[in-house]
Amino acid sequence: MDSTPAVQVAHTSDLTPAELARIRDLLDAAFEGDFVDDDWDHSLGGVHALIRDEYGRPVAHGCVVQRRVRHADRSYRAGYVEAVAVRADRRREGLGHRVMEALERVIDTAYDFGALSASDAGAALYTARGWQVWPGRLGALGPAGPVALPEEEGSTYVRPTAGRPLPAPGHPLHFDWRDGDLL
Numbered sequence: 001m002d003s004t005p006a007v008q009v010a011h012t013s014d015l016t017p018a019e020l021a022r023i024r025d026l027l028d029a030a031f032e033g034d035f036v037d038d039d040w041d042h043s044l045g046g047v048h049a050l051i052r053d054e055y056g057r058p059v060a061h062g063c064v065v066q067r068r069v070r071h072a073d074r075s076y077r078a079g080y081v082e083a084v085a086v087r088a089d090r091r092r093e094g095l096g097h098r099v100m101e102a103l104e105r106v107i108d109t110a111y112d113f114g115a116l117s118a119s120d121a122g123a124a125l126y127t128a129r130g131w132q133v134w135p136g137r138l139g140a141l142g143p144a145g146p147v148a149l150p151e152e153e154g155s156t157y158v159r160p161t162a163g164r165p166l167p168a169p170g171h172p173l174h175f176d177w178r179d180g181d182l183l
Contacts, residue, residue, distance in 0.1 A: 005059070005095075007102045008050045012063075015048065023050065023083075026058045030085035038180025043083035049102035051095050060086045060095035064103045067115065070141060070174040071167040078175075079103075079111035079161075084122065096125050104129070107159065113166055114159035115173075117152060117183040131157040136169030140182045146174055152183045 015023070027035045027043075046065030053059045062084035069078045081103055086095045107114040115134075118126050134156045138149040156173075160166045167173065175183060 079107035137172035
């Protein structure tokens, strides 16, 4: 019998309030107090990949939400990865890779490309899975127009979807505006 826990893939609307509360608890603990309400808001409204332990408690989570990204003369639908975390006592078991594999399937079938902002601790996971640092400039489309985001350069990763090239780095990627961290 296979003891590998299954990966549940579900839209936010398919998760109960109790399930969402348990996911939020996992994220609060995994990010050691550095996961705020805006971060939680950014993770809602998309598709979640969730692994539970034998008691039904979340041990690994990530989600992908749609972001509009302007590049040169085109607007892209980017699958933006948010809230990837593994419970501290379950790290180094490959659970993060399994969550990302599920999210990448969603990105490959529903978006023009994938994007995410990685912490130093998370960068190795994404690099190992073929994500690459965006080599160009970054910005956001703010209420008063474009806003440069040089502090995000070097920690924002992109991934092409199956059969589609990434935008060329000669023009910046301008992400849609939101409260909290823009990337």
